[in-house]
Amino acid sequence: MSNGAPVFVLVKPQLGENIGKAARAMLNFGFSEMRIVDPRDGWPNPSAGPTAAGADIVLEKAQVFETTAEAVADCSHVYATTVRKRGMTKEVLAPAAAAEDMHSANGKCAILFGPERSGLEVMDVELARKIITVPINPDFGSLNLAQAVILVAYELSKIDERNVQPTLEKQPSKPALQIELDRLYAHMEGALEKTGYFYPPDRAAATKITLRNMLTKPGWTEEEVKTWRGVLSSFENPHPK
Amino acid sequence: MSNGAPVFVLVKPQLGENIGKAARAMLNFGFSEMRIVDPRDGWPNPSAGPTAAGADIVLEKAQVFETTAEAVADCSHVYATTVRKRGMTKEVLAPAAAAEDMHSANGKCAILFGPERSGLEVMDVELARKIITVPINPDFGSLNLAQAVILVAYELSKIDERNVQPTLEKQPSKPALQIELDRLYAHMEGALEKTGYFYPPDRAAATKITLRNMLTKPGWTEEEVKTWRGVLSSFENPHPK
Numbered sequence: 001m002s003n004g005a006p007v008f009v010l011v012k013p014q015l016g017e018n019i020g021k022a023a024r025a026m027l028n029f030g031f032s033e034m035r036i037v038d039p040r041d042g043w044p045n046p047s048a049g050p051t052a053a054g055a056d057i058v059l060e061k062a063q064v065f066e067t068t069a070e071a072v073a074d075c076s077h078v079y080a081t082t083v084r085k086r087g088m089t090k091e092v093l094a095p096a097a098a099a100e101d102m103h104s105a106n107g108k109c110a111i112l113f114g115p116e117r118s119g120l121e122v123m124d125v126e127l128a129r130k131i132i133t134v135p136i137n138p139d140f141g142s143l144n145l146a147q148a149v150i151l152v153a154y155e156l157s158k159i160d161e162r163n164v165q166p167t168l169e170k171q172p173s174k175p176a177l178q179i180e181l182d183r184l185y186a187h188m189e190g191a192l193e194k195t196g197y198f199y200p201p202d203r204a205a206a207t208k209i210t211l212r213n214m215l216t217k218p219g220w221t222e223e224e225v226k227t228w229r230g231v232l233s234s235f236e237n238p239h240p241k
Numbered sequence: 242m243s244n245g246a247p248v249f250v251l252v253k254p255q256l257g258e259n260i261g262k263a264a265r266a267m268l269n270f271g272f273s274e275m276r277i278v279d280p281r282d283g284w285p286n287p288s289a290g291p292t293a294a295g296a297d298i299v300l301e302k303a304q305v306f307e308t309t310a311e312a313v314a315d316c317s318h319v320y321a322t323t324v325r326k327r328g329m330t331k332e333v334l335a336p337a338a339a340a341e342d343m344h345s346a347n348g349k350c351a352i353l354f355g356p357e358r359s360g361l362e363v364m365d366v367e368l369a370r371k372i373i374t375v376p377i378n379p380d381f382g383s384l385n386l387a388q389a390v391i392l393v394a395y396e397l398s399k400i401d402e403r404n405v406q407p408t409l410e411k412q413p414s415k416p417a418l419q420i421e422l423d424r425l426y427a428h429m430e431g432a433l434e435k436t437g438y439f440y441p442p443d444r445a446a447a448t449k450i451t452l453r454n455m456l457t458k459p460g461w462t463e464e465e466v467k468t469w470r471g472v473l474s475s476f477e478n479p480h481p482k
């Protein structure tokens with residue numbers, strides 16, 4: 001992000017448990033700045049800690065505001081999450097598109113999440129530049145606060161990952177070279193010749209092609225090819241104990 | 242999906258509440274086929290209903306199995322979700338890539354989710370073709386069961402939404418079912434036992450895991466599995482000509 005990570009703003013949250021869960025969801029994806037607007041049960045709320053599951057740092061640093069306007073006063077781009085569009089004239093984005101949008105925004109971003117039961121009020125949505133809506137099952141649609149938070153946090157972190165990724169896809173071991181696969185196949189064919197596998201002779205050629213295709217299909221690692229060679233050797237020269 | 246929506250498999254879930262939350266997360270994104278392996282507190286579990294928040298249909302239809310192998314026996318592509326990679330040789334996918342992968346898969350897909358506290362055991366991961374790992378904050382990392390479920394369900398539904406995928410070119414042959422792979426592996430292990438391959442005994446367990454991983458990796462077709470079985474039979478009962 002060009003101006004720090006976005007702020008997650010919980011507007012009039014009801015249950016402390018849900019604030020804790022939202023903190024956990026945020027920190028899972030590396031976000032820690034939470035702001036809370038007019039929490040129903042006051043703040044700090046002893047019910048929040050246990051569900052935060054170790055994300056207490058987020059709760060400790062959380063700032064409390066009386067109004068949504070104050071909570072986002074220092075932000076340049078405000079996004080409002082709503083479960084369903086309600087004839088809004090503002091641009092509506094899915095979480096992935098919103099994450100892209102925030103990533104390229106110049107200035108601090110805030111994301112508003114409404115109270116559990118009712119969602120954001122019109123007054124709050126008005127503050128926002130854009131709307132974030134998670135496309136959910138129209139026949140069910142029961143996304144809770146922490147779930148909305150985690151989906152947005154997840155999409156935001158995916159964008160960050162793309163820039164800093166390389167560790168994830170690293171394979172632990174090297175892929176086998178083609179020549180090793182050739183030798184593996186030759187070994188297999190030789191071992192099978194001795195068992196009479198390629199009988200009758202008029203079908204041998206087709207069978208060999210099938211086998212070779214099977215052995216080259218999987219993308220074995222060097223280690224795996226060695227293991228296969230060991231398997232074949234064991235069939236060729238059994239030493240029952 | 243070319244063969245129906247994927248199955249969500251909860252392996253040894255502990256709390257009924259979490260099973261309910263997982264059901265809600267699934268149905269939010271339109272998925273309803275849940276399978277439960279050896280739930281700690283039995284099934285049905287009265288604690289699941291309230292947290293399902295109306296997704297009772299998912300719980301009512303949920304099937305219970307004693308083992309993971311039985312739960313996925315009729316599936317062709319099994320994915321294991323893990324929080325962190327543990328030196329796996331299998332392909333590791335982020336949820337978005339896994340969703341793409343499942344969408345283009347030919348055959349029924351299953352996604353395994355481990356118990357709340359410990360995650361999937363090695364035995365369960367072995368059954369899987371590929372690993373799904375949500376890239377989370379390495380300094381925190383506290384994703385719960387329902388959160389893992391919702392992220393995967395969300396990514397899967399994004400693909401459906403896009404709905405661009407033209408009909409895939411038909412695969413020439415059907416992918417092997419998990420139960421056929423299990424039988425192939427059992428055959429291989431049995432045949433190798435007789436050759437003394439698993440000597441010394443203290444290394445046998447690790448070797449068996451390696452072999453099983455190798456055999457589940459490639460995504461064999463039914464025909465290829467038959468060919469493997471023929472290869473093994475030929476080694477077991479050679480008839481040199």
